[in-house]
Amino acid sequence: MTGMRVLAAMSGGVDSSVAAARAVEAGHDVVGVHLALSAKPGTLRTGARGCCTVEDARDARRAADLLGIPFYVWDFAERFTEDVVEDFVAEYAAGRTPNPCLRCNEKIKFAALLDKALALGFDAVCTGHYARLSLVDGRPELRRSADEAKDQSYVLASLTPEQLTHALFPLGDSVKTAVRAEAARRGLAVADKPDSHDICFIPDGDTRGFLAGRLGERSGELIDDATGQVLGRHSGVHGFTVGQRHGLGISTPAPDGRPRYVLALEPVSGTVRVGSADRLRVTEITGERPVWPSGVPLAGPVECVVQVRAHGGTAPAVAEAVDGGLTVRLRKPLRGVAPGQAVVLYRPDPAGDLVLGSATISATA
Ligand SMILES: Nc1ncnc2c1ncn2[C@@H]1O[C@H](COP(=O)(O)OP(=O)(O)OP(=O)(O)O)[C@@H](O)[C@H]1O
Incomplete structure (x- = not known):
């Protein structure tokens, strides 16, 4: 379909810049928007890496200028903090392992942002996600990306048909190397920008440190699930994930010398149950x-x-x-x-x- 009014979500990265460019080329009427998601973005002066930095907003604006489309920055920091960051912290505190990108798609990009876009008369929100989306007999079909390594269908799979009907993923059929080459060909300055990875609101990658800062000390015992033996103490179930092997802080080696893994987290008692790999199956x-x-x-x-x-x-x-x-x-x-x-x-x-x-x-x- 051509001629739709499309709101392109532009992070300032290579993927969303090329996605917006393709939406323009497909004949849509495109407006770019960068979401300010962090209450404390890094600045040009300190050069600090952070979530949605001033540099990211500038890169997004430059890409929009090159494409000749209007561009806005919208402040979604409060919604993001509430629906994604606080949810992330609460889930870990409850002994679960959340996926914040999935939550962001569900609550921000294809909820708060999409709602605002629809209210303003747009038909769709366009992102640089790697997933294939088509309409078959009026029903959305979401498929894995052509680029197996970049595929993001997993973090989009919790979107409803209503949300997907208003989504546009122009990169679904492409591989990342081709997208980078296209960015260079189009003269987009972000062509060489490194891929973002991990969790955008924890730029140093230290999830445990971030959670410890938010949840403090909530000490408990590490218990061998097979024998009931106390193997050590820890400072909070939020420091662990089922299946984790490293960083358990076990002072007592297993009698059989085999490595131990986290089997279960019990937030009420603060117990972390560990055991051998076969018990993880x-x-x-x-x-x-x-x-x-x-x-x-x-x-x-x-x-x-x-x-x-x-x-x-x-x-x-x-x-x-x-x-x-x-x-x-x-x-x-x-x-x-x-x-x-x-x-x-x-x-x-x-x-x-x-x-x-x-x-x-x-x-x-
Ligand atoms: N701060 C933001 N403002 C606007 N859109 C965003 C922002 N962050 C992410 N997006 C949108 O969500 C998509 C997926 O986000 P993700 O963090 O996975 O980015 P990415 O794969 O690194 O893409 P990019 O290279 O565009 O940053 C992006 O392609 C973009 O369309």
């Missing part, structure tokens, strides 16, 4: 709050491939919608399946695996 996953991006709930047990974290963690499975939730029986056990992460169901397809549904992991067995 999961064959059944229970999911809550399922979402069907194409608007079609699973009918009966369905053979699919599931993914349980943003990178890797895939296995063939049989999934079934039950009582407003989801049950997944894995055909091959997975390790490191953490409550709070999403379980995303895919139907394998040479044209890009199709997202059938998604749910939040609530329990494993």
Whole structure:
């Protein structure tokens, strides 16, 4: 479809700059917007790296200028803090492992931003996400990106059909190297800008330190799940994720000398249960709050491939919608399946695996 009124979400990175350029080229009427998401952005003077820095806003503006489109900066810092950062902290405090990019898509980019865009008369929000999106008989179909390494369908799979109907992902069919080459060809100054990674509001990558700063000391015991033996103390369940092996701070070596992994987090008592790798194997996953991006709930047990974290963690499975939730029986056990992460169901397809549904992991067995 051409001639839509499109609001391009421009981070100041190479992907969203090229995505906006392609939207312009496709004949849409495009306006660029950069979201100020941090209450304390880094500045040009200190050169500090941070979330949504002054440099990022400037890069986005330059790209918009080159494309000849109007450009605005909108302050969404309060919404972002409430819906993404506070949620992130609360989830860790509750012993779960959240995915903040997924939450940002669900609550900010395709909720607060999309709502404002629709209210202003735009038809769609365009982003530089790597995922394929098409409308088939009026139903959105979300598929994995052509670039396997960059695929972001996992963090978009919890969007509803209503949200996806108003989304535009112009990079879905491209690989990152081609996008960089295109940025250079178009004269976009951000062509060489490094990929953003990890969590944008923790620029130094020290998630544990960030959470410790927010949640303080909440000490508890590290317990060997098999023997009940206390192996050490820790300063908060928020420092751990199911499947974690390193940084456990265990002072007592296991009698069998095998490495130990986090098996479960119990926030009320502050207990971290650890055990050997074989105890980490999961064959059944229970999911809550399922979402069907194409608007079609699973009918009966369905053979699919599931993914349980943003990178890797895939296995063939049989999934079934039950009582407003989801049950997944894995055909091959997975390790490191953490409550709070999403379980995303895919139907394998040479044209890009199709997202059938998604749910939040609530329990494993
Ligand atoms: N601060 C922001 N303002 C506006 N849009 C944003 C912002 N941050 C992210 N986005 C949008 O969300 C998309 C995905 O965000 P993500 O953090 O995964 O970026 P990315 O893959 O590094 O892309 P880019 O190279 O454009 O930064 C971006 O391509 C962009 O469209």
